[in-house]
Amino acid sequence: xxxxxxxxxxxxxxxxxxxxxxxxxxxxxxxxxxxxxxxxxxxxxxxxxxxxxxxxxxxxxxxxxxxxxxxxxxxxxxxxxxxxxxxxxxxxxxxxxxxxxxxxxxxxxxxxxxxxxxxxxxxxxxxxxxxxxxxxxxxxxxxxxxxxxxxxxxxxxxxxxxxxxxxxxxxxxxxxxxxxxxxxxxxxxxxxxxxxxxxxxxxxxxxxxxxxxxxxxxxxxxxxxxxxxxxxxxxxxxxxxxxxxxxxxxxxxx
Amino acid sequence: xxxxxxxxxxxxxxxxxxxxxxxxxxxxxxxxxxxxxxxxxxxxxxxxxxxxxxxxxxxxxxxxxxxxxxxxxxxxxxxxxxxxxxxxxxxxxxxxxxxxxxxxxxxxxxxxxxxxxxxxxxxxxxxxxxxxxxxxxxxxxxxxxxxxxxxxxxxxxxxxxxxxxxxxxxxxxxxxxxxxxxxxxxxxxxxxxxxxxxxxxxxxxxxxxxxxxxxxxxxxxxxxxxxxxxxxxxxxxxxxxxxxxxxxxxxxxx
DNA sequence: CCTTGACATTGACGTAGCGTAAAGGTGTAT
DNA sequence: ATACACCTTTACGCTACGTCAATGTCAAGG
Numbered sequence: 001x002x003x004x005x006x007x008x009x010x011x012x013x014x015x016x017x018x019x020x021x022x023x024x025x026x027x028x029x030x031x032x033x034x035x036x037x038x039x040x041x042x043x044x045x046x047x048x049x050x051x052x053x054x055x056x057x058x059x060x061x062x063x064x065x066x067x068x069x070x071x072x073x074x075x076x077x078x079x080x081x082x083x084x085x086x087x088x089x090x091x092x093x094x095x096x097x098x099x100x101x102x103x104x105x106x107x108x109x110x111x112x113x114x115x116x117x118x119x120x121x122x123x124x125x126x127x128x129x130x131x132x133x134x135x136x137x138x139x140x141x142x143x144x145x146x147x148x149x150x151x152x153x154x155x156x157x158x159x160x161x162x163x164x165x166x167x168x169x170x171x172x173x174x175x176x177x178x179x180x181x182x183x184x185x186x187x188x189x190x191x192x193x194x195x196x197x198x199x200x201x202x203x204x205x206x207x208x209x210x211x212x213x214x215x216x217x218x219x220x221x222x223x224x225x226x227x228x229x230x231x232x233x234x235x236x237x238x239x240x241x242x243x244x245x246x247x248x249x250x251x252x253x254x
Numbered sequence: 255x256x257x258x259x260x261x262x263x264x265x266x267x268x269x270x271x272x273x274x275x276x277x278x279x280x281x282x283x284x285x286x287x288x289x290x291x292x293x294x295x296x297x298x299x300x301x302x303x304x305x306x307x308x309x310x311x312x313x314x315x316x317x318x319x320x321x322x323x324x325x326x327x328x329x330x331x332x333x334x335x336x337x338x339x340x341x342x343x344x345x346x347x348x349x350x351x352x353x354x355x356x357x358x359x360x361x362x363x364x365x366x367x368x369x370x371x372x373x374x375x376x377x378x379x380x381x382x383x384x385x386x387x388x389x390x391x392x393x394x395x396x397x398x399x400x401x402x403x404x405x406x407x408x409x410x411x412x413x414x415x416x417x418x419x420x421x422x423x424x425x426x427x428x429x430x431x432x433x434x435x436x437x438x439x440x441x442x443x444x445x446x447x448x449x450x451x452x453x454x455x456x457x458x459x460x461x462x463x464x465x466x467x468x469x470x471x472x473x474x475x476x477x478x479x480x481x482x483x484x485x486x487x488x489x490x491x492x493x494x495x496x497x498x499x500x501x502x503x504x505x506x507x508x
Numbered sequence: 509c510c511t512t513g514a515c516a517t518t519g520a521c522g523t524a525g526c527g528t529a530a531a532g533g534t535g536t537a538t
Numbered sequence: 539a540t541a542c543a544c545c546t547t548t549a550c551g552c553t554a555c556g557t558c559a560a561t562g563t564c565a566a567g568g
Contacts (some may be wrong), residue, residue, distance in 0.1 A: 036534055036545090084356070105331060271557085
C-alpha cells in the first residue's frame with residue numbers, strides 16, 4: 001500500500017504538516033518522490049511512523065527518537081520491550097497521581113490534612129526521592145523524630161484507611177449476600193446489590209474494572225477452595241450463589 | 255508557611271523560571287512582593303500551584319488551566335473529581351497503548367499480523383471508537399464474526415493470564431514458606447525468598463508497592479482469621495511465620 | 509566591615525514541534 | 539475547461555519554558 005501525505009496522516013491521526021516536518025528533520029523520509037514532487041510512503045514508512053508515534057507518546061523528543069530508530073544496532077523488539085516498561089512505569093506514575101487526587105479530595109473536604117510536600121507527591125517521584133535522601137536527616141534534626149514519624153504514619157494511615165474500608169465492604173457483602181441467599185434468586189434486587197458491592201470491593205484491588213475480570217473472579221470463588229471456604233463458612237452454597245449473581249450482574253451468563 | 259521562588263519551586267519540582275513565567279502570564283501571582291521585589295508565596299498559592307500542575311499533567315495548556323481555575327464558578331472539589339475521571343481515562347488509554355505494544359511485539363515476532371489501521375490503535379481513542387462504530391459492521395462482514403470475537407478474547411485472555419500467574423505465585427509462596435518454616439528462621443534465605451514472592455504477589459493487586467503496606471498486610475494475616483486460616487491450614491503458625499519474615503524483609507521490625 | 513555565595517530581579521533571545529497562511533503546481537472528475 | 543481537492547516550498551507564529559546576562563539582596567564568616 002502506498003500513501004500520500006494526506007492519506008498517511010489521516011491514517012495515523014497526525015497532520016500532513018507533521019509528516020513534512022518529519023521529512024525535514026530526517027526522522028521519516030518518504031519511500032520515494034514522484035515526478036511531481038509528491039511524497040510517497042510505503043509500508044516500511046508506515047511501520048516507522050508507528051514507532052515514532054509510540055515513542056512520542058512517551059514524551060521522548062524527536063531527536064531522541066531519531067537516535068533510537070536510526071541507530072544501526074537498533075533492535076526493534078528490544079526497543080518495544082523497553083518501551084513497554086516505560087509505559088508500565090508511566091502507569092504507576094498515574095496511579096500515584098490518582099492516589100494523590102484522592103488524598104487531595106479528602107484533604108479539601110477536611111477529612112485529613114496534607115503537608116505541602118505531600119501535595120506535590122507523584123509529580124516528580126525521582127525528585128521527591130532525592131529530596132528525601134538529601135533532606136531526610138536534616139528534617140529529622142530540625143523538627144525532631146516526631147514529625148518524621150508522624151509523616152511516616154500517614155502512609156500507614158492510608159493503608160489503615162483502605163483496610164478499614166475494605167473490611168467494611170466485606171461485611172456488607174456478606175450481610176447482603178446472606179439476605180439475598182434466602183430469596184433464592186440471584187437475579188433479585190438484593191443479590192444484585194451484593195454483586196455491586198462486590199464490584200466495589202474488587203475495584204479496591206484492581207486498578208481497572210472489567211466485567212470479564214469480575215466474572216472470572218466470581219468463578220474463581222467456586223473453583224478455588226480458599227475462597228469457597230471463606231464464603232461457604234457463613235452459609236453453604238454462598239460462593240456459588242455469589243458467582244451466579246455476579247454472572248448476571250456482568251451479563252456474562254448469556 | 256511562606257516560600258520564595260526557589261523554595262516553592264524545589265517543593266513542587268518545577269524550575270524558578272516556571273514560577274516567574276506563571277506570574278508573568280498571570281496564572282499564579284505571588285501572595286505579595288516584599289520590599290526587595292522578591293515574590294513571596296503563601297499557602298493558597300501552594301494549593302493553586304498544585305492544581306495547575308495537576309492539569310498540566312493532563313496535557314491542558316496553561317491558558318485552559320487559567321480559565322478553569324480563575325473561573326468564578328470554579329469548584330475545586332468538583333474539578334478534582336473531574337480531574338480524577340480524566341486520569342482514569344488516561345490510564346485506560348495507557349492500557350490500550352500497552353496492549354498495542356504487546357500486540358506489536360507479537361506481530362514483529364511473526365505470531366500475528368496487524369492491519370495498518372490496527373497499528374495506530376490506542377493513539378487516538380476517539381478516532382478509533384468512531385472507526386469502530388463506522389466500520390465495525392463492515393469488518394464483521396468482511397472478516398466474519400470469528401475475527402471480531404477473537405479480538406475480543408484478547409481482553410479476556412489477559413485477565414486469564416493474570417489469574418494464572420497469580421495462582422502460580424500463590425503456590426510458590428506456600429511451597430517456599432513450608433520449606434522455610436522447617437528452618438525456624440524468618441530471617442533465613444528461604445523465608446526471605448518467600449517474603450519476596452509475597453511482595454510480587456502483592457504487587458499484582460496493588461498498583462504501588464510500599465514497605466509499610468506490605469508489612470500491614472502481613473500483620474493482617476495474623477489479625478484476620480480469614481487469612482490466618484488460609485495459611486495455617488497448610489501448617490499451624492505459618493501465617494505468623496510469614497508475617498515475621500515480611501517484617502524482616504521490609505525492615506519494619508526494628 | 510567586607511567579602512563570598514546563594515539567592516533574587518528583569519530583559520531578552522533560543523528551542524521544539526508543530527499550526528497556519530501564502531503563493532503556487534497537480535490530478536481527475538464532470 | 540473548470541472546479542476542487544490535493545500537493546509543493548517558504549516563512550512567520552505559538553507555547554512553555556531554558557538559558558544567559560546584568561544586576562540587586564541577604565546571611566554567614568573572617
